[in-house]
Amino acid sequence: MSTTIPLQARLPKTYKITSMKRETEQVTSCTFDVSLGSRPGQFVMLWLPGVEEIPMSVANDDGKQLTVTFFAVGETTKKLAGLKKGDLVGLRGPFGTFYEWKPRQKLALVAGGYGAAPMYFTAREAAKDGCTLFIFVGARSKEHLLYLSAFKKLPRTTLYISTDDGSQGFKGFNVQLLEKMLKEGKQALTIDQIFACGPERMLKAVSDLSFRKKILSQLSLERYMKCGFGLCGNCVVDPLGIRLCIDGPVVKNDLARKITEFGKYHRDELGRKRVL
Numbered sequence: 001m002s003t004t005i006p007l008q009a010r011l012p013k014t015y016k017i018t019s020m021k022r023e024t025e026q027v028t029s030c031t032f033d034v035s036l037g038s039r040p041g042q043f044v045m046l047w048l049p050g051v052e053e054i055p056m057s058v059a060n061d062d063g064k065q066l067t068v069t070f071f072a073v074g075e076t077t078k079k080l081a082g083l084k085k086g087d088l089v090g091l092r093g094p095f096g097t098f099y100e101w102k103p104r105q106k107l108a109l110v111a112g113g114y115g116a117a118p119m120y121f122t123a124r125e126a127a128k129d130g131c132t133l134f135i136f137v138g139a140r141s142k143e144h145l146l147y148l149s150a151f152k153k154l155p156r157t158t159l160y161i162s163t164d165d166g167s168q169g170f171k172g173f174n175v176q177l178l179e180k181m182l183k184e185g186k187q188a189l190t191i192d193q194i195f196a197c198g199p200e201r202m203l204k205a206v207s208d209l210s211f212r213k214k215i216l217s218q219l220s221l222e223r224y225m226k227c228g229f230g231l232c233g234n235c236v237v238d239p240l241g242i243r244l245c246i247d248g249p250v251v252k253n254d255l256a257r258k259i260t261e262f263g264k265y266h267r268d269e270l271g272r273k274r275v276l
């Protein structure tokens, strides 16, 4: 194996959990006593000994501690949700590309599902660079909204909330609300870039909107990941053959629009096509 791949990428090292925070009924944030120097948008491979190793976006890495925020959907994430302070978990990384901005830019951040967590990390770092932030958080209903109080504490930030059932904020999708705010006459938002993280259908809607409006965007695309650093080929996308663990997960919209499977299908752990 190449010696240019750092040891932290090849071998998981175990770290102690310093806190477990229940965010919603299904979502938990887990913080570790380590900083891996992650940038917003990057991910780690998280290993539960005897269970599985899975990719997780970094929800915060402040130079002292690292947090991931996850949905308990299957065996590994349900076991992870049951751990407590002091338990050991393996981490490798950080991996992949990250969101990029220039100081004092106006950014629209679109977050769906657990995408609110990496979007919070992005917002926090971009705020330090003097950026003005318009944050569009969406969920099925108000119980599933994530990170609202954390977003509200950031400077130069306007928070827009949407729920599919209208139980809080705008009734509809966050991308519809963004589109509405981009054409509100004299009050219309002017923005330099859109960043998005969430379900792929939401990302496709952001991609189409930013293409139509000629606004630059960066999207976090997820595929089934095993190694996390370009070896196994599990995360390649059609027809480009690029590996999303190293050329992604954050991709610029012009690249995303060349990925023909984007918004249509992905591949499972055995490489079989799964329609979205």
Ligand SMILES: Cc1cc2nc3c(=O)[nH]c(=O)nc-3n(C[C@H](O)[C@H](O)[C@H](O)COP(=O)(O)OP(=O)(O)OC[C@H]3O[C@@H](n4cnc5c(N)ncnc54)[C@H](O)[C@@H]3O)c2cc1C
Pocket: 043, 052, 053, 054, 055, 056, 057, 058, 068, 069, 070, 071, 072, 073, 074, 075, 076, 077, 078, 114, 117, 221, 222, 223, 224, 225, 226, 249
């Ligand atoms: C770059 C990246 C970042 C992610 N960040 C987060 C996050 O911040 N929070 C979060 O809750 N989830 C995140 N996920 C998804 C997370 O990896 C899966 O939900 C998790 O692996 C499920 O594992 P499980 O054993 O609990 O469930 P399983 O029952 O094994 O899987 C449930 C579903 O999760 C997906 N999945 C399972 N294993 C993988 C894998 N190795 N790679 C990709 N998808 C997989 C599949 O769609 C599968 O159908 C991310 C995925 C990727 C690729």
Ligand code: FES
Pocket: 224, 225, 226, 227, 228, 229, 230, 231, 232, 233, 234, 235, 236, 243, 244, 245, 246
């Ligand atoms: S996960 Fe192995 S090449 Fe991307």
